[in-house]
Amino acid sequence: MPRTYRATDYTLEFVADLLAREGILTDDARRTATAREGVQRARLLRDGASRSGGRALRRAELSPVEVLASFEFPDARRDAELVDEDKATQAVAKAVGIPYRKIDPLKLDAQLITRTLSRPFARKHAVLPLERRNGSLVVAAANPFDRELLENLRGLIGAEVEAVLSSPSDIHRAIAEVYGFRQQISQARVELEGGGGAPDVTNLEQFVNLSGIDALEASSEPVVAAVEYLLHYAFEQRASDIHLEPRREESIIRMRIDGVLHPVHRIPKAVHGAIANRFKIMSRLDIALKRPQDGRIRTARGDAEMELRVSTVPTTFGDKVVIRVLDPTVLVRDLSELGFLPDERDQFERWLLRPHGLVIVTGPTGSGKTTTLYSALQALASPEVNVVTIEDPIEMVHEDFNQIAANQKTGTGFAEALRHVLRQDPDVVMVGEVRDAETAAQAVQAALTGHMVLTTLHTNDTVSAVARLRDLGVPSFLIAATLTGIAAQRLVRQVCPSCAEDVPLTADEVQALGVPHPEDHAGKLLARRGRGCPKCRFTGYYGRSGIFEVLPVNARLRHLVAEGATPEVLLRTARQDGLRPLREHAVRKVAAGVTSFEEAMRATADAEAAP
Numbered sequence: 377m378p379r380t381y382r383a384t385d386y387t388l389e390f391v392a393d394l395l396a397r398e399g400i401l402t403d404d405a406r407r408t409a410t411a412r413e414g415v416q417r418a419r420l421l422r423d424g425a426s427r428s429g430g431r432a433l434r435r436a437e438l439s440p441v442e443v444l445a446s447f448e449f450p451d452a453r454r455d456a457e458l459v460d461e462d463k464a465t466q467a468v469a470k471a472v473g474i475p476y477r478k479i480d481p482l483k484l485d486a487q488l489i490t491r492t493l494s495r496p497f498a499r500k501h502a503v504l505p506l507e508r509r510n511g512s513l514v515v516a517a518a519n520p521f522d523r524e525l526l527e528n529l530r531g532l533i534g535a536e537v538e539a540v541l542s543s544p545s546d547i548h549r550a551i552a553e554v555y556g557f558r559q560q561i562s563q564a565r566v567e568l569e570g571g572g573g574a575p576d577v578t579n580l581e582q583f584v585n586l587s588g589i590d591a592l593e594a595s596s597e598p599v600v601a602a603v604e605y606l607l608h609y610a611f612e613q614r615a616s617d618i619h620l621e622p623r624r625e626e627s628i629i630r631m632r633i634d635g636v637l638h639p640v641h642r643i644p645k646a647v648h649g650a651i652a653n654r655f656k657i658m659s660r661l662d663i664a665l666k667r668p669q670d671g672r673i674r675t676a677r678g679d680a681e682m683e684l685r686v687s688t689v690p691t692t693f694g695d696k697v698v699i700r701v702l703d704p705t706v707l708v709r710d711l712s713e714l715g716f717l718p719d720e721r722d723q724f725e726r727w728l729l730r731p732h733g734l735v736i737v738t739g740p741t742g743s744g745k746t747t748t749l750y751s752a753l754q755a756l757a758s759p760e761v762n763v764v765t766i767e768d769p770i771e772m773v774h775e776d777f778n779q780i781a782a783n784q785k786t787g788t789g790f791a792e793a794l795r796h797v798l799r800q801d802p803d804v805v806m807v808g809e810v811r812d813a814e815t816a817a818q819a820v821q822a823a824l825t826g827h828m829v830l831t832t833l834h835t836n837d838t839v840s841a842v843a844r845l846r847d848l849g850v851p852s853f854l855i856a857a858t859l860t861g862i863a864a865q866r867l868v869r870q871v872c873p874s875c876a877e878d879v880p881l882t883a884d885e886v887q888a889l890g891v892p893h894p895e896d897h898a899g900k901l902l903a904r905r906g907r908g909c910p911k912c913r914f915t916g917y918y919g920r921s922g923i924f925e926v927l928p929v930n931a932r933l934r935h936l937v938a939e940g941a942t943p944e945v946l947l948r949t950a951r952q953d954g955l956r957p958l959r960e961h962a963v964r965k966v967a968a969g970v971t972s973f974e975e976a977m978r979a980t981a982d983a984e985a986a987p
Contacts, residue, residue, distance in 0.1 A: 386521045388413045388440040394471050395444075395464060409447050416443055439502065439518045441465050442544040461543035469541040477506065477516055477540040478910030479550050481609070486554050486641060492533060495555040501525055502547050511535060516542035556605065599650045603658075606651075607684075609640070611677045614919075616701055620655075622648050622694035634869050634920055635742070638913065645693070652688065652695040659686040666690050670769065673699075680704065683772055702772045708750045715922030717961065723926050724863060728752055733860030734823040738835045740982070744867045744922050745832045746771050749806055752830060753777060756804050764800060766793045767808040782808065790815040798822055807831040816848040823858035836982050837958065838862040838927035839946040842937055856929075856938035864925040864958060866979045868971040869917035875909035876969070878902040885973050889963050904969040921970055923961040923979065 392409050395401040401409070409416075420438055445461040462478065469476035485507065489498075492505045492513070502518035503525070513535050517525070520539035529537045606629065610618050615631035627648035629641040643651070653663045659671025673684040685700040711721055727735050735752075737745045750772070757763045757776035768782040768790070780797065782790045790807055791814035797805055809832050810816045823829045833841050841862045845855050881889070881901045906916025927950055929937070936946055951957070962976035 386440060386519050388443055391440045391444055391464060391468060395467055398467050398471075400463065400467060405447070409444055412447075413443060416446060420446055439544045441468065441518070461545050465541055465543040472521075474520055475540040477514075477542050479504070479506075479516060479542050479546040480910050480913050481550060481553060481613070483913070484550060484554055489554050495551065498551050498555070499548070502544055503529070504542070504547050504550055506540070508535075509538070512538045514538045514540060516540055516547055518542065518544040518547055553605070553609070556601075596650070599647070599654050602647075603651060603654045606641075607675065610699075610701060611682070611703075616703075616706075618697075618699040618701070620648065620652060620695075620697040620699075622652075622691060622696060624693055627651075627694070633913070634915070634917055635867065636915070648694055652697050655686055655697050655699065656688060656695075659684070661686070661688065666695075677703075685769065685771075704772060707747055707772050708754050708774065709747065711751055711755055714744075714748060714751060715965075716924055716926075717956075717964065720924050720926040720956070720961075723861070723928055724752075725755070727861045727928070728756055728828070730828065730860055732823055732826045732828055734820065734858040735828070735830045735860050736833055736841050736862045737830070738833045738838065738841050738862060738864045739866060740834060740836075742867070743865050744920075745865065746808075748863070748865060748922070749830055749832065750774070753804065753806055756828075761803045762801060763804045763806070764797050764802040765806040765808070766790055766797060767806075777806075778802075791818045794818040794822065798825070798827070802827060804828045804830070809833070810845075810848065813849040816845055816850050820845075820850050820854050820858050824854070829858075836864070837947075838864045838925050838955070839943040839950065842946060843943050846940075852940045853938050856934045859929045859934075859937065861929055862927045864927075865922050866958060866962075867920045868923055868962060868965060868975050868979045869915075870919045870921050870970055871904045871972055872906040872909060872912035872916055872918040874911045874918070875907040875916065876904045877907055879905045881973060888977060889966070889973070890959070903966050903973045905972045905974075916972070917975070921965065923958055923965060923976075925956065925958045925961065927955055 389410050392401060392406045396403060396406040417438055420443060441461055441464045445464055466476050468474075485505075488508070489505050493503065498504060501522075504516045506514045506516055508514070513529075513533055515529065515537055517539045518541075520526070520541050526537050526539060606618060610631055613631060613633055615633050616635075617632040619628075619630040619632070619637065621628045621630065622645070624645075626645050627643050628639060629643065630637045630639050632638075655673075656663045656669070656671070658673045661669045661671045668687070668689045670688075671686045673686060675682050675684065681704070683702040683704075685702060687698045687700075688695045690696075711725060714721075716724060727733070737748050739745050753763050753765065754774070754776065762778070763776065764778045764780065766780050766782050768784075770779050770781050773779065778800075780788075780793050782788060782793050788796075790809070790811065794805070794807060794815065795818060805822055805827055807815065807819050807829065810819055819829050819831055833844050835841050835844050839862075841864075842855060842859070846852060879902065881903055885903075886901055906912055906918075908914035908916050912918040927933075930953060932953065933946065933949060936949060941949075947955075959976075959980045962971070962980045965971045966973055966976045
């Protein structure tokens with residue numbers, strides 16, 4: 377640190393001068409901000425009640441960065457775009473030699489925070505405990521130059537304090553979320569334990585025989601607020617699944633984001649039952665029934681309606697609850713947004729325009745097959761087209777589709793439902809999955825009788841779908857007569873655009889990509905990789921994209937299928953005709969900077985093992 381700074385040094389003029397020297401602010405913008413600081417502070421103080429829940433803010437609680445970032449400079453659009461709190465805070469940290477920390481909500485230790493500082497203290501001084509390291513407490517502060525504050529913290533905590541600089545908005549948002557959620561959980565625990573508490577269940581037999589926590593407790597205000605917080609947080613973090621997992625001493629809440637589970641919260645065991653029952657009530661399940669149940673919840677996210685699929689299963693320590701988030705913006709997309717290469721998308725769209733035939737999408741569970749089918753159906757749906765789906769369960773209700781829930785227990789499995797659907801004058805039929813010989817036979821028959829049939833199979837690649845249909849008893853000549861095309865797919869995580877960098881590939885990596893003479897290209901070929909940043913939760917990835925193997929069934933392949941050719945022969949012929957395997961598509965995504973080498977190899981490992 378070039379010099380010792382005091383709390384009084386941290387002024388708007390100091391920050392504005394610093395940003396001007398860094399080229400982030402123009403001189404005119406700097407002068408405007410300095411001259412209008414008082415007016416801007418007054419406006420922010422008036423508007424601050426919403427951030428603080430109606431509590432009047434004091435001038436000291438507005439940091440210089442917070443005030444400066446609120447300006448919109450009329451003479452410099454560039455400044456208005458660049459001067460946000462994060463950039464300004466990073467610039468200050470770099471200039472004065474203090475570590476900058478972007479707060480990642482998923483990595484916060486709620487117990488450490490709430491047990492170390494009270495909410496009023498944390499909010500008043502804009503400080504947030506982050507972690508214990510080497511006997512010291514790392515604290516995010518909006519003003520780490522305040523030596524008196526740091527001394528008070530040392531005395532309060534009884535340990536050394538290491539301050540890092542974070543943006544005020546990040547700190548206040550984290551304080552509201554962590555303390556708000558913990559407060560609701562604590563209130564719920566007090567209410568539950570005040571009524572005798574949750575029983576100490578140590579084995580499954582005991583659990584099954586207990587009636588659990590009643591609906592009144594599950595509907596109490598703290599429990600309702602905690603559940604609402606969890607849902608809001610899941611939407612904000614783009615989570616596809618929420619897991620509530622009971623353990624012996626406490627319960628763990630995890631969220632799946634971009635295909636990977638992340639721990640989010642730990643809650644007292646006494647509260648888990650009430651939260652689980654709250655989800656049961658919302659999804660119209662029986663809270664007294666101690667066996668697996670499935671339900672659905674409709675809720676709103678802004679102007680959009682969201683659907684949640686709830687699954688509960690009794691475990692040794694309580695109900696394990698998994699909530700699948702069915703976001704319509706993710707589940708139904710334009711075909712151009714799925715990740716097809718241009719020629720693949722054109723081919724896939726040509727299949728859909730045919731009046732009849734069988735289109736199969738293959739891949740393991742979680743590879744995006746349902747999204748591809750829903751997106752295809754949306755492209756086909758119109759007032760002139762009757763689209764019918766048979767699903768188990770219905771993933772998302774879509775107003776343009778006639779959707780039927782298959783249920784083997786009630787005698788309406790896929791095959792039986794398909795028989796009835798064919799009497800409903802459909803143009804396009806989507807069968808969620810071909811699981812048995814009867815469904816396979818019905819799907820092929822539907823395609824033969826003038827319907828476009830879309831369905832899925834669990835195979836690693838395209839040609840294996842032909843072998844699977846044969847295994848289900850469909851004659852080769854019928855497969856050849858009806859099959860229009862097969863698309864195998866996987867999902868790869870995309871490199872985070874905020875922290876992407878170019879890295880040279882090693883000789884082994886170049887060889888794995890299938891490049892000839894890898895030793896000549898080692899260190900010369902570059903791929904994109906994410907360093908890790910707060911936006912991607914330091915994973916290096918943000919969002920996912922599909923990779924595809926698209927196999928059109930041309931005349932030559934149709935003849936081979938009818939003759940009963942093996943998958944090896946079909947694959948060899950398809951490659952001669954231009955089939956692009958999954959690995960090759962993944963390599964192209966690496967070359968385009970969409971995904972990393974490691975992710976491409978991971979996503980296509982099983983496909984490479986296929987014949």
